[in-house]
Amino acid sequence: MEDRIIKTEYSDIMQKSFIDYAMSVIVARALPDVRDGLKPVQRRTLYDMYELGLRYDRPYRKSARIVGDTMGKYHPHGDSSIYDCLVVMTQDFKKILPLVDGHGNFGNIEGDSHAAMRYTEARLSKITQENFLEDLDKNVVDFVPNFDETEREPSVLPVKIPNFLINGSEGIAVGMATSTPPHNLAEVIDAEIAFMQDDTLTTKDLMKYIKGPDFPTGGIVINKDELLEIYETGVGKIRIRGKVETEKGKNGHINLVITEIPYTMxxxxxxxxxxxxxxxxEKKITNDIIDISNQSSKEGIRIVIELKKDTNVENFTNLLYKKTKLEDTFGVNMLAIDNGRPETMSLREIMRACADFQFETATRKYTTLLKKEQDKKEIQEGLIKACNVIDLVIEILRGSKDRAMAKNCLVNGETEGINFKSRESKAMAAQLLFTEAQADAILEMRLYKLIGLELEALVKEHEQTVANIYKYEDILENHDSMAMVIQSDLNKIKKEFKADRKTVIDNRETAVYEEKPVEEMDVAFIMDRFGYAKTIDASTYEKNKETIQAEFKYSFIMKNTGKVCFFTNTGNLHTVKAMDLPQGKMRDKGIPIDNVSNFDTAKETIIMAASQSDLNLYRILFTTKMSMMKIVDGGEFDVSKRTVAATKLADGDEVVNVEILHEQKTVILRSNDGFFLRFYVDTIPEKKKAAVGVRGMRLGKNDFIRDVFYLNDMEEKAIEHNDKTLELGHLKVTSRDTKGTKVRL
Structure with a gap:
């Protein structure tokens, strides 16, 4: 038993297992093969449809049947991956060349989901049938066992065009991803033909034919000068914009119409x-928008933005480019499987791989066709020879006891046991010497073949067969002849399936948006106890000040260009621009403050809110649950980040009070156990926001600060304590960092 135990390092096993897993995902799932531009699930789905006979000129078949058959025979990774693949191959807004003809709801460009597979139907598109699957019966590619070795599937489809470039590809593997944009079919074919004619062409030479990507959604590529480097390295970023037009709207308004969108949208x-x-x-970044509507239909994209009469259209369009996805980036990483390995490939390398594959499949195709024609020639010559001595052949057949004896005579000239009419016939029979294939054909020949016209047709067919053999031999022996045949096929495909370029390739300047200066004015910030905030007109606030202060938790006057600061129990400071808050009427609901900030309602509580401009003028006093106190200069909270740490807390501690110091003279701490301590504010030192602070009250075991109160000189303030009224001014002023007095009323 011990000699069967293999001792090895665990990390080595893990490393090898992970590498095996990663390569399996990379090669067998996520990345396309550069030769046919297909991932395994796409290849298997198309091959299964081919086997099911779903030709472009035959009736559609339920998608559920296709998915089930593919999963059962070739792709045992779940029906959703197969159906999603099938759906994408039907969508002309994702594929420049849809490979599947879909019937039913297969989704749309706006993101509406496709129908379930039991409702939709599909069949092969014409180009897929004729140029992806047509030559599978000619031994042009290798077939490999499926996952359970009950079926055989092609390792690659004999695609006649550089599909990897034409339809592009996207996929995420383990530690790598592919992202190849689609291209115009006619341009790619022209480049492929040019490369076959001169394989020394560089990427720059090839880009005389391929101008750049051609997205199904159109749009404008705006960094033309950067494309050469992208296609030489196989990686880079393509910047694309939507197409924008202007129209006259109602009442003199301007309509900005978006007719094409970036592929990423x-x-x-x-x-x-x-x-x-x-x-x-809503955020008042622009006041030019009157309305926006999506009027897109089957005819194409049409998004209409209605603008005011005096709008600077160019400036507004630049705003859309800067602030929305109307201008976006398509990350290029032309990664594919080449010779069994994942490789990031340049345009020239892709062309080389596709050209080599075309010559390989053509060689195998014409080798198969040549063998077929040679076999046919052998049979035809045997039949012609037999027709010339048909009487002798009939005599052999009539004189033989069985088929084997007749065949032996025709092939080997063995006449023993056969009854002939004369010695001359016997002698001639011994000299026939047909091949076995010819003999079988003679023995199976029907009598109508002896009719004169049939004999004449046989001779003509033989002449055509000889011509085909000569043609195929020339193709196989002469590289130029094979290249001409491949190029001729490519030109036929181009003629039948070419389409005009949709994407414009150009150099455009970076969009520059000139913001209109905001007119600074006073507004009132108000927020209720549920965290809904907004700004209202300052005059409205002043008229209804008492009501607002009674109904809302926080309210104060600030500048519309300023920020609101929120201090939380966790010691964080969250800032929100006043511009980010909706401006409305006093009774409007507002928006949750966590919608415009990093405030976490589940973990944080707002202790105090104030205008950042007010904080800059004063000092801020912090008090924590564990009675740690400090004063911080308000200028330290003039920050640009949305969230910063406002104070440092010990483990388990939290902020219970934050106060802006104006004229407060004394501070009163009340603990949970009923202790009160009153001392002068001036005894609390000023520290940085990153400091912990000093102790305010000495707390007993498990006791903590519950409330913090402030008094000015001669100020009277009363609170409820033990269901009775306590005058805070009657408390004696003592020293900080003492236990305080337990008040019993």
Whole structure:
């Protein structure tokens, strides 16, 4: 038993296992093969549809049947991955060349979901059938066992075009990802033909044919000068913009119409774009927007933004480019499986791989066709020879006891046991010497083949077969001849399936938006106890000050260009621009403060809110649950970040009070056990916000600070304590950092 135990380092096993797993995901799941531009799930789905006979000119079949058959035979990774793949291959807004013809609801460009597989139907598109699967019966690619070795599947499809470039690809593997943009079919074919004619062409030479990506959604690529480096390295960023037009609207208004969107906005991106535009108006970044509507239909994209009469359209368009996804970046990483390995490939390397694959499949195809024609020639020559001596053949057949004897005579000239009419016939029979294939064909030949016209057709067919053999031999032996055949096929595909370029390739300047200066004015910030905040007109606040202060937890006057500061029990400071808050009427609800800040309602409580400009003028006093106190200069909280640490806390401690110091002379601490301590504010030292502070009251075991009160000179203030009224001014002023007095009323 011991000799069967293998001792090894655990880390080595883990490393090898992870590498095996990663390579399995990379090669067998996530990345396309550069030769056919397909991931395994796409290849298996298309091959299964081919086997099911779902040709482009035949009826559709339920998607559920296709998915189930593919999963059962070739791709045992769940039906959702197969159906999602099938759906994408039907969508002309994602694929420049849809590979599947779908019937039913397969989703749309705005992100609406596709119907379930039991409702939709599909079949192969014409280009897929004719140029991806047509030559599978000609031994052009290797077939490998499926996952349980009950079926065989092609290791790659014999695709006649550089599909990896034309349709592009996106996928995430382990530690790597592929992202290749789609390209125009006619341009890619022209580049492929040019490369076959001169394989010394550089990427720069090839880009005379391929201008750049051609997205199904159109748009404008604005960094043309950077494309060469992207295609030479296989990585980079393509900047794309939507297409914008202007129209005259109602009442002299201007309509900004978006007719093409960036490829990255496919799906929910359109809804996000519209909400982003609406947010520009809500946050008062622009006051030019009157309305926005999505009027898109089957005819194409049409998003209309209605603008005011005096709007600077160019400046507003630049705002959209800067603040929304109307201008976006497409990250390029042309990673594919090449010779069994994941490689980031340049345009030239992709062309080389595709050209090599075309020559490889053409060689195997014409080798198969040549063998087929040679076999046919052998049979035809045997039949012609047999027709010339048909009487002798009939005599052999009639004189033989069985098929084997007749065949032996035709092939080997063995006449023993066969009854001939004459010695001359026997002698001639011994000299026939047909091949075995010819003999089988003669024995299976039907009598109608002896009709004169049939004989004439046989001779013509033989002549055509000889011509085909000569043609195929020339193709296989002459590289130029094979190249001409491949190029001829490519030109036919281009002629039938070419389409005009949709994406404009250009150099455009970076969008510059000139913000209109905001007119600074006073507004009132108000927030209720539920955390809903807004700003209102300052005059409205002054008229209703008492009511607002009674109904709202926080309220104060501030500048509309300023920030609101929120101090929380966790010691954090959250800042919110007044511009980010909706301005409305006093009875409007407002928005939750956590919608415009990093405030976490589940973990934090707001202790105090104030205008940042007010904090700059004063000092701030912090008191914690463990009775740690300090004064901080308000200028330290003039920060640009949305969230910073306002004070340092010990483990288990939290802030219970934050106070802006004006004329407060004494501070009174009340503990949970009923102890009171009154001392002068001046005895608390000023420290930095990163400091912990000093002790205010000596607390007993398990006791903590419950409340903090402040008094000015001669000020009277009463609180409820033990269900009775306590005058705070009657408490004796003592020293900080003492136990205080337990008050019993």
């Amino acid at each position: 496919i799906g929910m991106g359109i809804g996000k774009f519209m909400s982003d535009v609406a947010e520009l108006a």
